[in-house]
Amino acid sequence: MPDQEPYEPERAIAGTGMGGTMDLGTSEAVTLEQPPGPDGADPREKPRSLWSDAWHDLRRNPVFIISALVILFLIVISIWPSLIASGSPLKCDLAKAQEGSQPGHPFGFNGQGCDVYTRTVYGARTSVAVGILATLGVAVLGSVLGGLAGFFGGAGDAVLSRITDIFFAIPVVLGGLVLLSVITSNTIWPVIGFIVLLGWPQISRIARGSVITAKQNDYVQAARALGASNSRLLLRHIAPNAIAPVIVVATIALGTYISLEATLSFLGVGLKPPSVSWGIDISSAAPYVRNAPHALLWPSGALAITVLAFIMLGDAVRDALDPKLR
Amino acid sequence: MAETTEPILEVRGLVKHYPLTSGILFKKQVGAVKAVDGVDFELARGETLGIVGESGCGKSTVAKMLVNLERPTAGEIRYKGEDITRLSGKALKTVRRNIQMVFQDPYTSLNPRMTVGDIIGEAYDIHPEVAPKGDRRKRVQDLLDVVGLNPEYINRYPHQFSGGQRQRIGIARGLALRPEIIVADEPVSALDVSVQAQVINLMGRLQDEFDLSYIFIAHDLSIVRHISDRVGVMYLGRIVETGRDAEIYDHPTHPYTQALLSAVPVPDPEAREHRERIILAGDVPSPTNIPSGCRFRTRCWKAQERCALEVPLLAVPAEFRDVSGPAAHDSACHFAEEKQVVPPEEPDQPGAPGPAGPSGPHGAGGSHGADGPHGSHREDSEGG
Numbered sequence: 001m002p003d004q005e006p007y008e009p010e011r012a013i014a015g016t017g018m019g020g021t022m023d024l025g026t027s028e029a030v031t032l033e034q035p036p037g038p039d040g041a042d043p044r045e046k047p048r049s050l051w052s053d054a055w056h057d058l059r060r061n062p063v064f065i066i067s068a069l070v071i072l073f074l075i076v077i078s079i080w081p082s083l084i085a086s087g088s089p090l091k092c093d094l095a096k097a098q099e100g101s102q103p104g105h106p107f108g109f110n111g112q113g114c115d116v117y118t119r120t121v122y123g124a125r126t127s128v129a130v131g132i133l134a135t136l137g138v139a140v141l142g143s144v145l146g147g148l149a150g151f152f153g154g155a156g157d158a159v160l161s162r163i164t165d166i167f168f169a170i171p172v173v174l175g176g177l178v179l180l181s182v183i184t185s186n187t188i189w190p191v192i193g194f195i196v197l198l199g200w201p202q203i204s205r206i207a208r209g210s211v212i213t214a215k216q217n218d219y220v221q222a223a224r225a226l227g228a229s230n231s232r233l234l235l236r237h238i239a240p241n242a243i244a245p246v247i248v249v250a251t252i253a254l255g256t257y258i259s260l261e262a263t264l265s266f267l268g269v270g271l272k273p274p275s276v277s278w279g280i281d282i283s284s285a286a287p288y289v290r291n292a293p294h295a296l297l298w299p300s301g302a303l304a305i306t307v308l309a310f311i312m313l314g315d316a317v318r319d320a321l322d323p324k325l326r
Numbered sequence: 327m328a329e330t331t332e333p334i335l336e337v338r339g340l341v342k343h344y345p346l347t348s349g350i351l352f353k354k355q356v357g358a359v360k361a362v363d364g365v366d367f368e369l370a371r372g373e374t375l376g377i378v379g380e381s382g383c384g385k386s387t388v389a390k391m392l393v394n395l396e397r398p399t400a401g402e403i404r405y406k407g408e409d410i411t412r413l414s415g416k417a418l419k420t421v422r423r424n425i426q427m428v429f430q431d432p433y434t435s436l437n438p439r440m441t442v443g444d445i446i447g448e449a450y451d452i453h454p455e456v457a458p459k460g461d462r463r464k465r466v467q468d469l470l471d472v473v474g475l476n477p478e479y480i481n482r483y484p485h486q487f488s489g490g491q492r493q494r495i496g497i498a499r500g501l502a503l504r505p506e507i508i509v510a511d512e513p514v515s516a517l518d519v520s521v522q523a524q525v526i527n528l529m530g531r532l533q534d535e536f537d538l539s540y541i542f543i544a545h546d547l548s549i550v551r552h553i554s555d556r557v558g559v560m561y562l563g564r565i566v567e568t569g570r571d572a573e574i575y576d577h578p579t580h581p582y583t584q585a586l587l588s589a590v591p592v593p594d595p596e597a598r599e600h601r602e603r604i605i606l607a608g609d610v611p612s613p614t615n616i617p618s619g620c621r622f623r624t625r626c627w628k629a630q631e632r633c634a635l636e637v638p639l640l641a642v643p644a645e646f647r648d649v650s651g652p653a654a655h656d657s658a659c660h661f662a663e664e665k666q667v668v669p670p671e672e673p674d675q676p677g678a679p680g681p682a683g684p685s686g687p688h689g690a691g692g693s694h695g696a697d698g699p700h701g702s703h704r705e706d707s708e709g710g
Contacts, residue, residue: 051439218435219445222499225393227422227452236448240439 054320064316070309078125085121089114089276098292110281110295111288119281120298126277127306130188130195131258137196138257139250142203147242149204150211151234157208164201172198173263180269188261191270195257206249210242217241244321252314255307262303278303333368334539335392335425335507340365340401342387346614360613361387363563364401366640369507374533374540376554376571378547378586382610384563385543386430389511392541393427394418405507423453426505430512432492436484442470442495443480449502456503469498472535474528490521494528501536509541514549526553547590551575559583562621563613565640569655577652579643579662582622620660628661636660 058064077084092114100108107116149157176194183190214220220237228237264270265279266286273280278299285295343358362384369375379385390396392403394410402409410421429435436445446466450457457465467477473494484492493513500508510529514522530553532538544550550557551571558568559582567580578584585604592598606625611617617624623633643662646654653664 217437218429218431219437221390221395222427222429222435222496223437223448223452225395225422225427226449226499226503227419228448229452232452236440237437241437 054317057320058316061316061319063312064320067309067312067316070305071313074124074128074306074309077121078128081122081125085118087115087118089119089122090274091115091118098288098295100292100294107298108292108294110285111292112284116281116295116298119276120278120302122276123278123281123299124302124306126188126271126275127258127261127303130191130261131254131306131310133188134192134195134199134257134261135250135254137192138199138203138253139246141196142200143207143243143246145200146204146207147211147234147239150208151215151230151238160204161208164204167198167201170198172260173267176260176264177267177269180264186272186275188271191261191264194264195260199253199257202253203246203249206245207242210245211238214238214242248314248318248321250314251317252311255310255314258310259303259307332370334371334406335369335541336402336404336407337365337367337388337392338402338404340388340391340403341399342384342391342396343399357614360563360616362391362398363613363616365560365563365565367558367565367568369539369541371506371539372533372537373556374542374554376550376557377541377543377560377565378545378550378557379560380545380586380610382613383560384613385545385560386511388560389427389509389541389543392507392509393425394422395427419453423456423503424505425507425509426500426503428493428496428500428508428510428513431516432489432496433516435496436492438484441481441483442466442487445484445495446470446499446502449499453503465502466498469501470495472501472532473498474524488521489517490525493517493521493525497525497528497532501532504536505538507539507541509543511543512545513542515544515546522549529553547575547586559586562610562616564621564658566622566659567655567657568640569657570652573652573655576666577655577664579646579653579655579657579664580622580659581626581628581661583657584665620658622659628659630661632660 092112093109094113096109097111097113098109099105099113102108105115105117107120110116110119145160149160175198179197180190180194215233215238217237220233223233223237261270262277262279262282265272265275265277266283268283270279271277273284281299282296282303285292285299289296340362341360341364342362343360345355346357346359347353348356365384365388367375367377377385377388387396391398391411394413398411401411403411405421405425410418410425413421440448443463443466446469447462450462450465463480467480470477470479475491475494475498479487484495487495493516497513513529514525517525526549529540529542533540540553542550542553554571556569557571557574558565559574559580560566561582567574567578567583574583575587578587581604585606588602588604592601604627608625611621611624617634619635620626620629620633620638623629626633638658638660640656640658642654643657643659645662646664
């Protein structure tokens with residue numbers, strides 16, 4: 001059995017288990033066990049957990065590095081947009097409507113004569129905020145409900161599963177048109193609320209399945225046999241082993257939530273002017289696409305890159321966390 | 327050492343049926359999987375009871391009920407005279423301290439996200455009265471030492487160990503609360519043969535050291551013989567034959583036991599040629615639809631009409647009742663007869679009869695000496 005592992009240090013340890021001289025093996029194994037350690041520091045007794053193994057993989061994955069840098073950049077400019085855009089996204093000069101690129105205004109002007117570059121930079125804030133907050137809401141609500149349903153089973157689980165079925169049957173865009181058109185508030189909160197409302201069943205299903213898988217493991221039974229309470233079983237044994245798929249799906253979903261916000265804003269039920277959002281800009285530029293394609297292309301491009309970055313990040317995280325690929 | 331003392335654990339009429347339901351919204355019970363269907367046995371202090379049987383015969387379900395992971399449908403499990411099957415809350419927690427389990431698969435029985443120290447020390451988090459806070463790390467290290475692992479491994483994760491080492495960790499976790507009974511559900515069947523012997527011998531040593539009683543569940547007959555004082559043979563949710571190990575192995579009277587034993591590999595090629603192999607026809611019947619009368623009759627070469635009508639009781643068969651020999655042990659068969667299927671082990675050959683005779687060499691000699699490499703390892707591990 002020890003020979004199955006291609007991992008040299010493991011074999012060294014295994015060798016001692018076979019009845020060899022344990023002391024000799026130990027000193028050797030401990031030093032061998034520390035290849036280029038995950039955090040480089042602490043060369044003695046800090047072995048890699050599965051999470052740090054995943055981090056170790058991620059750091060070597062160019063897809064992860066590129067997408068993480070893009071996302072980092074997006075987060076920075078959504079917190080401090082003035083770092084790279086000096087003007088105001090709301091300062092518009094109709095005289096300059098639809099004009100192309102010119103010094104100081106690299107992306108040109110849109111149909112209202114607003115600076116496309118400034119608006120694209122400021123639009124990141126809405127997208128990133130909606131994406132992150134909606135994902136957090138979905139992940140927390142979905143994993144708590146799904147996790148509890150999966151753990152306890154029974155009638156509550158049956159009811160929850162049917163409710164998720166109902167939510168899955170609601171077409172997202174149609175639901176958005178109906179629900180959001182009655183709301184007058186022009187903030188990001190109704191949009192986030194709507195996404196959480198429609199998004200949690202997806203995470204809930206993943207969390208439920210993953211908890212059901214995890215709770216059948218012998219180590220959960222072993223803890224139960226020791227007398228562990230349900231909360232200990234859930235928090236110490238099940239959650240850490242069931243959370244990986246939730247993280248992966250949530251990261252990928254984050255990208256789609258950003259595009260959903262843009263879609264709703266484009267349709268006029270998400271954010272409305274004078275808010276700044278890529279969806280609004282795409283919507284307002286669409287009628288003039290022949291005369292001023294740049295006003296459409298820049299915000300669309302920014303949206304596409306953002307969504308792509310989050311989806312690629314989710315992919316990379318999945319590859320790192322999926323034990324079957326190890 | 328068995329019959330003289332009062333049993334520490336007594337199982338009476340243990341039954342576990344899993345309902346089979348049909349219907350989507352309104353569930354209707356259409357039958358039951360009779361995983362365990364009336365099991366009785368007792369366990370004396372310091373004794374090892376082996377339970378053998380093929381896959382699906384209900385061995386693991388019995389184990390789970392003993393450690394209260396499953397609630398029995400009916401029957402009693404008496405620990406020191408108290409029925410533990412209906413306990414909950416504090417009383418259950420106290421009983422759990424005294425009955426612990428070692429699991430089959432060392433790869434799934436250890437939480438991959440916890441260090442060895444946390445895995446073994448969790449027992450003390452759950453039962454803080456067992457060990458004061460400052461003392462816990464020391465205790466975990468002592469346990470690692472006791473099971474033959476380097477105490478410095480306390481901060482490692484399970485995936486950094488080999489299968490045998492992981493099983494030692496599992497045993498250390500089982501020992502953490504100083505239980506009196508350990509239920510071992512196939513503790514070595516996931517391990518390499520060379521490692522199996524080490525783990526078995528470790529368990530034998532711990533039994534003496536901590537005064538443990540074992541319920542040892544396995545499908546490997548030779549391992550059960552090596553470690554057990556008494557053996558129960560299970561078939562389709564029931565014990566069909568039980569007795570001291572020499573009685574079962576050398577003088578089986580139930581046809582199912584005889585068939586099982588005839589399948590044990592014989593290392594001596596000459597003996598192999600002479601022995602008779604009993605090949606059973608057909609498969610184990612489904613536990614949802616257990617045959618009437620004797621449950622083994624569908625595959626038994628001795629089956630007659632009586633077997634379909636009358637359930638054979640687990641008792642000393644009538645024909646052996648008056649003889650005091652190794653064949654006079656409990657066997658649930660109407661037509662029990664002695665049949666030697668395994669060539670007897672060397673030490674048993676000269677003076678076989680009498681229950682005390684053969685069990686001596688096994689109980690004592692079996693759990694120690696057997697293999698060389700382990701002996702040296704044991705010393706190493708204790709030194710380090």
